[in-house]
Amino acid sequence: MAADAQHQLTGATSAAPLLVPLADAAGLRDTPQPLVSHGCWYPSADPTGERVAFICDRTGVPQLWTGPVDGGDIHLLDSDPDPVTEVAWSPDGRWIAYTVAPGGGEHTRVLCVRPDGTGRRIVAGADWTSSAYLGCWARDGSAVAVTVAEPPPPVAEPAVPGDLPAGWAERDGHATLLGGEHYGEVGAAPRGGGGARDRLSAYLVDPDGVGSPALVAAESGAATLRVCDISPDGRLALVRRGPRGRREAVVVRMADLGTGSVLRVADGDPWIGRFSPDGRTLWLRSDHEREFAALLAAELDAEGRRSGLSVVAERAGSDLELLAFPEDGRTAALAWNVRGASALQTLSLPTGTPGGPGGAGAPGGSDGSGDLRGPGVSGGPGSPGAPGGSGGAGDLGRPDGSGDLGDSGGPGSSGGPGGPAVTRDVGLPHEVVTRIARGGPGGMVVALSGSQRKPGVWSVPGTAPPARTPWSSRDEDAVPPGRPPVCPVPLRPVARDGLELGGWYYRAPGRGGGDPAPCVIHLHGGPEEQERPVFDPLYHELLGRGLDVFAPDVRGSSGRGRSFVDADLGTGRFAAIDDVADCAAHAVLTGRADPTRLAVMGHSYGGYLTLASLVWHPALFRTGVAVCGMSDFATFFAGTEPWIAESAAHKYGHPERDRELLHALSPMSRIDELRVPLLAVHGEHDTNVPPGESEQIVRAARERGHPAELLMLREEGHEFRRADNRRLFRRTAADWLERYLTG
Incomplete structure (x- = not known):
């Protein structure tokens, strides 16, 4: 050449x-x-x-x-x-x-x-x-x-021929179709x-x-x-x-x-x-x-x-x-x-x-x-x-x-x-x-x-x-005086199809081992990231409110080999959504979590899983907090950065070829199943998952009569880097979860 x-x-x-x-x-x-x-x-x-x-x-x-x-x-x-x-x-x-x-x-x-x-x-x-x-x-x-x-x-016309999903280029950014000439060169x-x-x-x-x-x-x-x-x-x-x-x-x-x-x-x-x-x-x-x-x-x-x-x-x-x-x-x-x-x-x-x-x-x-x-x-x-x-x-x-x-x-x-x-x-x-x-x-x-x-x-x-x-x-100096850091314990839930999962359970200080607690299931991003028990101020904020935290690794997470990472591809994502429910059930069946006081929360892909869990398992959780999560894959692909779309297509599905699968996997397609209050949090400058993803699901939840709020953090993108905003986020999320799990 x-x-x-x-x-x-x-x-x-x-x-x-x-x-x-x-x-x-x-x-x-x-x-x-x-x-x-x-x-x-x-x-x-x-x-x-x-x-x-x-x-x-x-x-x-x-x-x-x-x-x-x-x-x-x-x-x-x-x-x-x-x-x-x-x-x-x-x-x-x-x-x-x-x-x-x-x-x-x-x-x-x-x-x-x-x-x-x-x-x-x-x-x-x-x-x-x-x-x-x-x-x-x-x-x-x-x-x-x-x-x-x-x-x-x-461009006035799509760069690649083909019918586009409804609303493809109506929001936050231009449509980017994947593949085509010189792709991968x-x-x-x-x-x-x-x-x-x-x-x-x-x-x-x-x-x-x-x-x-x-x-x-x-x-x-x-x-x-x-x-x-x-x-x-x-x-x-x-x-x-x-x-x-x-x-x-x-x-x-x-x-x-x-x-x-x-x-x-x-x-x-x-x-x-x-x-x-x-x-x-x-x-x-x-x-x-x-x-x-x-x-x-x-x-x-x-x-x-x-x-x-x-x-x-x-x-x-x-x-x-x-x-x-x-x-x-x-x-x-x-x-x-x-x-x-x-x-x-x-x-x-x-x-x-x-x-x-x-x-x-x-x-x-x-x-x-x-x-x-x-x-x-x-x-x-x-x-x-x-x-x-x-x-x-x-x-x-x-x-x-x-x-x-x-x-x-x-x-x-x-x-x-x-x-x-x-x-x-x-x-x-x-x-x-x-x-x-x-x-x-x-x-x-x-x-x-x-x-x-x-x-x-x-x-x-x-x-x-x-x-x-x-x-x-x-x-x-990690935590305020008088509040020692909490060391988590490993848990190994088993999914309904027999796949062994992983995760770490944080017990709120002062709670006895036989006392089922209000519990927040926290889901990491990626999906390929891994939950690993490093110091997390958010977890300690929740623990200080008397809430336990269970942070699992559902299929698609890293650290357990390539096969586990790829286990959520395509229709496997439905199984990943079920993994969240199976992890919650494991926390309940082991006597740690109170089945009547469960919440789900996550960031980025974890925010998507939070929304998906609320509409696929509507009777399981009392509330949810979705942070920078995708609510509809069609609008996500339309609004995200082009290079992120290229990478996401391999993981979630192609926005043209797999549009039916992506529609079925989108929480917005099942919004009528939502039963509980929802808090969404987003950075105003997020171009990875555009803020419209949170705006549209909060609007839809309110239209159906559910309490729903959106916290928009100024001068933040997909990650929250400023100390004052991180503190506002932690306190707002903890207030919300405490209200619905212990109030």
């Missing part, structure tokens, strides 16, 4: 991002006193490993901070009120790149700033009609990769009829503005497109593409933007792998032909084509969910999901292809792998889970087997090219690792979250135990 593709791509560079200089951010540079009990997350270290850039919400908004790992003053680098979602320090130490969400919405932009807070500039996403997010840094720090979402121009820019379709384009951008942006990949009708690594010699790029459930690692030749090889990779963390120094081996976190993700080594020829594939490390019944490369480049850091908790290892890479000088994993060698979710599905602190989402990680403690790996390549470690791998287990003070960055010589910096603490950053100097950074909040 070389000549033709190059010609196409030359014409496509007119939309390349332009640098926009900004005034230095006015505001605090000295360490302020925290205004809220804060969390710190997403660390990215400088080349020495002595200083770390990170996200912190101590002022009430997630913002960009930097400070020394071993203590001392920390500094606010950007005092603007836009929430920060990603951070990456350049390998040469000159720049810190970060993604912000203006107005708290889903249209993000990428900025760069110097470590002293000067030189702030927009790198991509300055145009309000586009959206941009971070990729990796080039190994020498000369450029940062960014992905730009470019919406299509308005990485590197080929759209042409002909494809020009009216949305596109994701990835560029390498020089933050100094000396060199012109270089196109790495473009995809028409894309779901995701992220540059995860550039080989040290600049010949190859590692690109992650594809919708949820069908992610792929694509090796792109930079000379002609041709595809070298393609390999399936797991959902979850977007930083999927890294090239060896000679570009002949690609280390990947992948579930290629596997039930659970493992560390694979793909051998590459000179054109980037795969010539061999081997398993370097695996763990029975556990996913590899984070992959990073510490400073010496001859080791990898692996975080395994073991029944909900993290087991952290370091692994010696085969000597034939070491990880590279200063190798530090994505992005771009400057730091380790990213948090647990990518754009569009990440949440802020105060949502269940690690910063970054309603399905954050955690467990009650070290899982059985997490300490049995020893120093000789414990169970599941195998050899890649160059011989057997050697592992070392790293003890953790809290249950879950959400990000790994390189630290000083031989060390790491990790972001941790747990059931009894706010998210924080810990240093792991060499073989020493992890140590909390002084600027992370203390464990005792």
Whole structure:
């Protein structure tokens, strides 16, 4: 495709991002006193490993901070009120790149700033009609990769022939039909009829503005497109593409933007792998032909084509969910999901292809792998889970087997090219690792979250135990004095078709074991996220009102293998709705929950499941709280972001081909079955699930005589990131549930 593709791509560079200089951010540079009990997350270290850039919400908004790992003053680098979602320090130490969400919405932009807070500039996403997010840094720090979402121009007629569902393009956004010319092609820019379709384009951008942006990949009708690594010699790029459930690692030749090889990779963390120094081996976190993700080594020829594939490390019944490369480049850091908790290892890479000088994993060698979710599905602190989402990680403690790996390549470690791998287990003070960055010589910096603490950053100097950074909040600051954090217990409900489910039950303080309680069934988003018992202020708000919380993993959740994730596809979603009722029944039959005082609540996909449960099982719950949930799939597909529609179609169904199924699955199609009061909550700038999804079902509930309210949160998108809004949300939801469960 070389000549033709190059010609196409030359014409496509007119939309390349332009640098926009900004005034230095006015505001605090000295360490302020925290205004809220804060969390710190997403660390990215400088080349020495002595200083770390990170996200912190101590002022009430997630913002960009930097400070020394071993203590001392920390500094606010950007005092603007836009929430920060990603951070990456350049390998040469000159720049810190970060993604912000203006107005708290889903249209993000990428900025760069110097470590002293000067030189702030927009790198991509300055145009309000586009959206941009971070990729990796080039190994020498000369450029940062960014992905730009470019919406299509308005068209009078559908880009793909066919009858459309009623109301397809009448609300919140333009209709986006899926598939068609050039769908799924990485590197080929759209042409002909494809020009009216949305596109994701990835560029390498020089933050100094000396060199012109270089196109790495473009995809028409894309779901995701992220540059995860550039080989040290600049010949190859590692690109992650594809919708949820069908992610792929694509090796792109930079000379002609041709595809070298393609390999399936797991959902979850977007930083999927890294090239060896000679570009002949690609280390990947992948579930290629596997039930659970493992560390694979793909051998590459000179054109980037795969010539061999081997398993370097695996763990029975556990996913590899984070992959990073510490400073010496001859080791990898692996975080395994073991029944909900993290087991952290370091692994010696085969000597034939070491990880590279200063190798530090994505992005771009400057730091380790990213948090647990990518754009569009990440949440802020105060949502269940690690910063970054309603399905954050955690467990009650070290899982059985997490300490049995020893120093000789414990169970599941195998050899890649160059011989057997050697592992070392790293003890953790809290249950879950959400990000790994390189630290000083031989060390790491990790972001941790747990059931009894706010998210924080810990240093792991060499073989020493992890140590909390002084600027992370203390464990005792997680909850108000006199109210200890509640540790949940695991439950294993069985669905009516025999499938084993999972979940965690939180018992309100002071309640005896034989006292059935009012209980809220809380459903995570995704659907592929996983309920893991990290500290969640919402749960503790409910527990403080005397309400128990049961947070289950219904089919479609992650952490239990690929088959479980795919069990809700197509008509399997009806079974997922029944899973909610079966989980509620399990809580009742085990004597924990009062069958006459049950409520259901959830966010995003969990909000959809909440609405679906209320109309499919109308006699089971007293009330429901739906947060940013889809109420009608036809209007959802019409109004959501085009790249989200592409990904959602694989999970829920195609809005044209599967319209009858999607209509049957839509809560609005059964709204006459609603019997109970409903509270809906939405962010005003949510373009993932547009606010109209909540507005229309609240309006329909009121028309049928049911109490229904809508709380619209200002300056928020799909995730609630501002402390005052999170607090308002928690209190409003708790007031509502307390009124209908205990009043």
